[in-house]
Structures are given as structure tokens and as C-alpha cells.
Amino acid sequence: MTAKILEINDVTVSFDGFKALNHLNFSMDVGELRVIIGPNGAGKTTFLDVITGKVQPTEGQVIFKGRNLRKMPEYQIACFGVGRKFQTPRIYLNLTVRDNLDLACNRNKSVFPTLFQRTKGVEIRTVAGLLETIGLIAKADFPAALLSHGEKQRLEIGMLVAQSPDLLLVDEPVAGLTDEETENVGSLLLALAESHSIIVIEHDMEFVRQIARIVTVLHQGSVLCQGDMDEVQNDPRVIEVYLGKQEEE
Numbered sequence: 629m630t631a632k633i634l635e636i637n638d639v640t641v642s643f644d645g646f647k648a649l650n651h652l653n654f655s656m657d658v659g660e661l662r663v664i665i666g667p668n669g670a671g672k673t674t675f676l677d678v679i680t681g682k683v684q685p686t687e688g689q690v691i692f693k694g695r696n697l698r699k700m701p702e703y704q705i706a707c708f709g710v711g712r713k714f715q716t717p718r719i720y721l722n723l724t725v726r727d728n729l730d731l732a733c734n735r736n737k738s739v740f741p742t743l744f745q746r747t748k749g750v751e752i753r754t755v756a757g758l759l760e761t762i763g764l765i766a767k768a769d770f771p772a773a774l775l776s777h778g779e780k781q782r783l784e785i786g787m788l789v790a791q792s793p794d795l796l797l798v799d800e801p802v803a804g805l806t807d808e809e810t811e812n813v814g815s816l817l818l819a820l821a822e823s824h825s826i827i828v829i830e831h832d833m834e835f836v837r838q839i840a841r842i843v844t845v846l847h848q849g850s851v852l853c854q855g856d857m858d859e860v861q862n863d864p865r866v867i868e869v870y871l872g873k874q875e876e877e
């Protein structure tokens with residue numbers, strides 16, 4: 629049986645009685661690339677928030693690498709191997725691409741990774757290797773401010789990977805990107821999926837089709853259905869709550 633990197637058991641998150649997550653059950657294998665879709669308000673961001681420790685479950689458990697994350701502060705969870713990419717790139721615009729990556733690599737040399745038993749064999753990345761992975765060798769010495777939006781997204785993904793996370797959480801990486809940039813980010817995530825477990829939240833169905841193996845659909849804080857792209861797209865419940873409405877927008 630393949631080891632699970634993440635198990636979410638019967639998790640509910642209540643905000644003043646409103647259940648943003650409602651008895652949610654979810655699991656994924658080590659090395660899996662999983663895409664999460666769902667209508668606005670389905671609970672996707674809250675789902676990421678309970679994994680990173682930003683939000684504590686009201687009920688239920690989040691188990692990462694076999695360990696219950698309950699009451700673990702956010703920075704400890706990050707050091708234990710969860711890396712999160714937010715929708716808007718968080719990079720240093722005045723620094724060069726190379727210096728951004730260098731900073732991220734050096735962050736990894738803090739004492740915390742050794743304190744929180746990182747998985748053996750997780751590759752420690754070099755700046756040169758990262759520049760190649762994210763396809764920005766030619767722009768290594770440009771200030772990050774001069775990059776296109778898609779290149780900034782790739783740089784931030786590179787900075788995340790520099791910290792050798794076991795699980796990458798990527799929130800809407802292609803929102804606002806051109807078709808070409810979208811494809812580049814997709815190829816990058818597919819390349820990273822060869823050595824990382826990755827969760828991607830995305831609304832862009834073309835992009836989801838490019839990268840997805842298994843798709844999980846969230847609705848009203850629970851898993852509505854899960855399967856490959858064809859199964860999910862043809863599921864009448866998904867068409868009703870998400871895909872049908874999306875086409876009308």
C-alpha cells in the first residue's frame with residue numbers, strides 16, 4: 629500500500645456556527661499531484677488553511693507524514709515540510725531572480741529543518757538547479773520586478789521548492805496568466821510532481837486538464853466527488869454545482 633502524505637479525517641471548521649468545512653474526509657499518497665476544484669465559497673482556501681495550521685479544525689484531525697498537526701503552530705508545520713504558494717507572488721521585486729532564490733535556499737539552512745525531522749532523501753536544491761527547473765536562467769540577473777506575471781509565479785514556486793517541502797500547496801497559480809504562461813506553469817508543476825507531493829487549487833479548467841491526474845471537487849465544505857478528469861467533468865452533481873454555472877459566467 630502506498631504511504632499517505634496527508635490524511636484529513638472528518639474535519640469541520642466552524643466560523644461562528646457557519647461550517648466552512650463540514651466533516652471533510654480527504655487523503656493523498658506520497659508523490660501525488662492532486663487538483664482541487666469547486667465553486668466560490670466551497671471551502672478550498674479553508675482546506676489549505678487547516679493543512680498549514682492557519683486555521684485549527686473545530687473537529688477532526690489533519691495527519692501529515694503520519695503526525696497529527698493539532699496545535700502545531702504554522703511555522704512548525706512549514707518546517708515539518710508543508711510549503712504554500714499564495715495566489716499573489718511574494719517575491720522581492722528589487723532583488724534579482726538569482727538573489728531571490730539564494731535567499732530562499734539559505735532560509736533552508738536554518739536549524740528548524742533538522743529539529744522537525746524532514747523526510748530523508750528530499751533534495752536540497754542549488755540556485756543553478758532551481759533556475760533551470762523554473763526556466764529562468766536567461767533572466768537570472770534581472771530584478772524580479774522586470775519579470776512577467778507568469779515568470780514571477782514560476783520564481784515564487786522555485787523559492788518554495790528551495791525550501792525542500794514534502795508537500796507543496798499551490799493556490800490558483802495561473803489566474804490572470806496568458807495561455808503561454810499558463811502552459812509554462814503547468815509544465816513546471818508536472819516536472820516538480822516527479823519529486824514532490826502537490827495540491828493545486830484552480831478554477832481554469834483548461835489548466836486543470838493539462839495537469840490533473842485525480843481531481844477532488846469540494847462543495848459546501850465537503851468532498852462532492854473525486855476521480856479522473858473525465859469522471860469529474862461528466863458527473864451530473866459537478867455540472868450542477870460548478871461546471872454548468874461556470875460556463876454561464
Ligand SMILES: Nc1ncnc2c1ncn2[C@@H]1O[C@H](COP(=O)(O)OP(=O)(O)OP(=O)(O)O)[C@@H](O)[C@H]1O
Nearest residue numbers: 643646647648666667668669670671672673674675
Ligand atoms: N474567517 C472567516 N470567518 C467567517 N467566515 C469565513 C471565514 N473564512 C471563510 N469563511 C467562509 O467560509 C466559506 C468558505 O470559504 P473559502 O474561502 O474557504 O472558500 P473558497 O472555496 O476558497 O472560495 P473562493 O473560490 O471564493 O476563494 C465562505 O462562505 C466564506 O465566506
